[in-house]
Amino acid sequence: MVDHVAVERSVHEAADGDPARLPQRLCEVLRDTVSMDAATLSLFTDTPHRQLLCATSEAGLRLEKLQFGLGEGPCVTAAQTGAEVIVNDLRQDLSSWPLFGPCAQEQLADVGTIYAFPLRVDARRTLGAVDLLCHQPLALDPDIIEKGAIAARAASFALLSAYQATMDWGGLPPWEPEDILDSYWGPTHAAVGLLVGELDITDEEALARMRARAFGSGRSLPDIAHEVIVDPSRWADDLER
Structure with a gap:
């Protein structure tokens, strides 16, 4: 028991x-x-x-x-x-x-x-x-x-x-493993925000499109995210096609 x-x-x-x-x-x-x-x-x-x-x-x-x-x-x-x-x-x-x-x-x-x-x-x-x-x-x-x-x-x-x-106390919990978040989760969240602004879509749809591109190309999600961050307008146009 x-x-x-x-x-x-x-x-x-x-x-x-x-x-x-x-x-x-x-x-x-x-x-x-x-x-x-x-x-x-x-x-x-x-x-x-x-x-x-x-x-x-x-x-x-x-x-x-x-x-x-x-x-x-x-x-x-x-x-x-x-x-x-x-x-x-x-x-x-x-x-x-x-x-x-x-x-x-x-x-x-x-x-x-x-x-x-x-x-x-x-x-x-x-x-x-x-x-x-x-x-x-x-x-x-x-x-x-x-x-x-x-x-x-x-x-x-x-x-x-x-x-x-x-x-x-007026702060946020210092829980993040910053090195991991900065290299993987952080760029992805930032790229999602950029695509939401460029395409006027939801966070869910932006992330789904990035995941599909990563899976279809055999690349990692952060790789796709970094390219979105560099040129969100080009990536928005590409994802719309």
């Missing part, structure tokens, strides 16, 4: 301390609570404004980049539906995600299992999602799922409380 109080206490203890390191501490306690190899945290996971908070390993970072670049995957579905998504064996059928499936099997050969949990605020809203990774495939374990869901829910309130407290 899962000790709910003990799981929640471990997350609450991790939430104490330097706010700047909160996502890292939460990632570590989420990973350790369910005895996984790595964890990631992201905000606004199923939106164009997705932001990585933490990835405890290089494999986790690759997973985050892949899901953001394609707009689909376990944590995107978890954030959209508000329910956990379990992939016991990444080497098996992943037809639920026609783009993510084959790309994950090619680029995440060192990942066997992914457990994705929503960071739920209430019954209808999520802050984002957490991915828990294991290098080897795992048999379905209800206790792991229950522990992960409890820990993720506690983590969502810890993040929300810290964010609100920082906003009350």
Whole structure:
């Protein structure tokens, strides 16, 4: 039987301390609570404004980049539906995600299992999602799922409380892994804003067009974003054709 109080206490203890390191501490306690190899945290996971908070390993970072670049995957579905998504064996059928499936099997050969949990605020809203990774495939374990869901829910309130407290002080949480955001997420968000202005379209459509161009050309999303930033008018004309 899962000790709910003990799981929640471990997350609450991790939430104490330097706010700047909160996502890292939460990632570590989420990973350790369910005895996984790595964890990631992201905000606004199923939106164009997705932001990585933490990835405890290089494999986790690759997973985050892949899901953001394609707009689909376990944590995107978890954030959209508000329910956990379990992939016991990444080497098996992943037809639920026609783009993510084959790309994950090619680029995440060192990942066997992914457990994705929503960071739920209430019954209808999520802050984002957490991915828990294991290098080897795992048999379905209800206790792991229950522990992960409890820990993720506690983590969502810890993040929300810290964010609100920082906003009350008149600032923004210093949570971003700046080097990663500046090289991957930042340019993409900037390019989306430029295309929205050039084409009078939504953020969702701008990002979808950039993702399609990246996937179709075999290039990365930041590569496309940098070209948009250099000459948004030319890219707007090109994307309209």
